[in-house]
Amino acid sequence: MDFRTSGSFRKMICNASFFCLCLLLSNGVFCAGTDEVKSVSVMEGDSVPLNTDITEVQSKDQILWMFGPQETRIAEIHKQNIDMYDSNVTFGDRLQMDSQTGSLTIRNIRTEHSGLYKLQILSSRGTSHKRFNVTVYARLPFPVITRNSSNCSSSSSSSSSSSSSSSRCSLVCSVLNVSQVTLSWYAGISVLSSISVSDLSISLSLPLEIQCLDDSYSCVVSYSFSNRTTHLSDPELCHTCPDFIQPSHLIPLISAGLLIFIAVVVLVKYFHCKNCKQATQEDLTITESEYTQIIYCLQTGDLPQKPLLDVGRTETAVNYQHIQ
Structure with a gap:
């Protein structure tokens, strides 16, 4: 039996692969790629x-x-x-x-x-x-980031601290004459907003409002296989965010502050006690004129009825009888 012309054999060969196109010839089977x-x-x-x-x-x-x-x-x-x-x-x-x-x-x-x-x-x-x-x-252009002039009143008001803290920065990202692209705002790797266009060649604009400027914001225009990115880095477009202190940095700062506070308290106590001691010593110090007067009174036996040293002072421990 000639298997090359057998109908069952030819059917088996053709069903062996879905991607094979079988040409049944008189002298055998010929397959061509799909x-x-x-x-x-x-x-x-x-x-x-x-x-x-x-x-x-x-x-x-x-x-x-x-x-x-x-x-x-x-x-x-x-x-x-x-x-x-x-x-x-x-x-x-x-x-x-x-x-x-x-x-x-x-x-x-x-x-x-x-x-x-x-x-x-x-x-x-x-x-x-x-x-x-x-x-x-068409080769992708880089998106352009500008201030949104139609909505800049709130972001430009900074007359007081309260108004500046609540103001927001209004921006817009634009790209001209594009088709079959997606325009997106990113914060890091997270998509904030996006807009897509089909076959027509048009200009796209995508607004964004943020509290303040940092280096995580970017605008991306992309095909399914390629993209162009513009990072938000112009300080003139928006006020800069204040430096944020990480929680891990607070512990050494608090410790340093406590040490400084303790040092100040110790110094204040030290100088206060020193001044008190000096004031007490001054109260117990007898001036030269007072000493001369006391010696004179002892020699003449004319002792005053009231101690000389307690006038306008705290009580003193001077005893005339012990002064020679």
């Missing part, structure tokens, strides 16, 4: 490699690249010879074909090069196809 489509998104000016996934082109292999709905031939390797056809008309000198693998690279790609690229590989192993749907996006 016509898959791979989406490629790039920005203008990038270089785009379209790979064949072939390790090495054999001498009898034919690698054919086609572009557009008309499947215009743009590059080919046949019997190891490269032919670029009339690709210069559409691509200039941007196309480059690898002689070893047959892969095609489009350098400095432009938006007009968006479209469907078809690869056909004919070899001794059979025929296979690949398709690449290439979408070229």
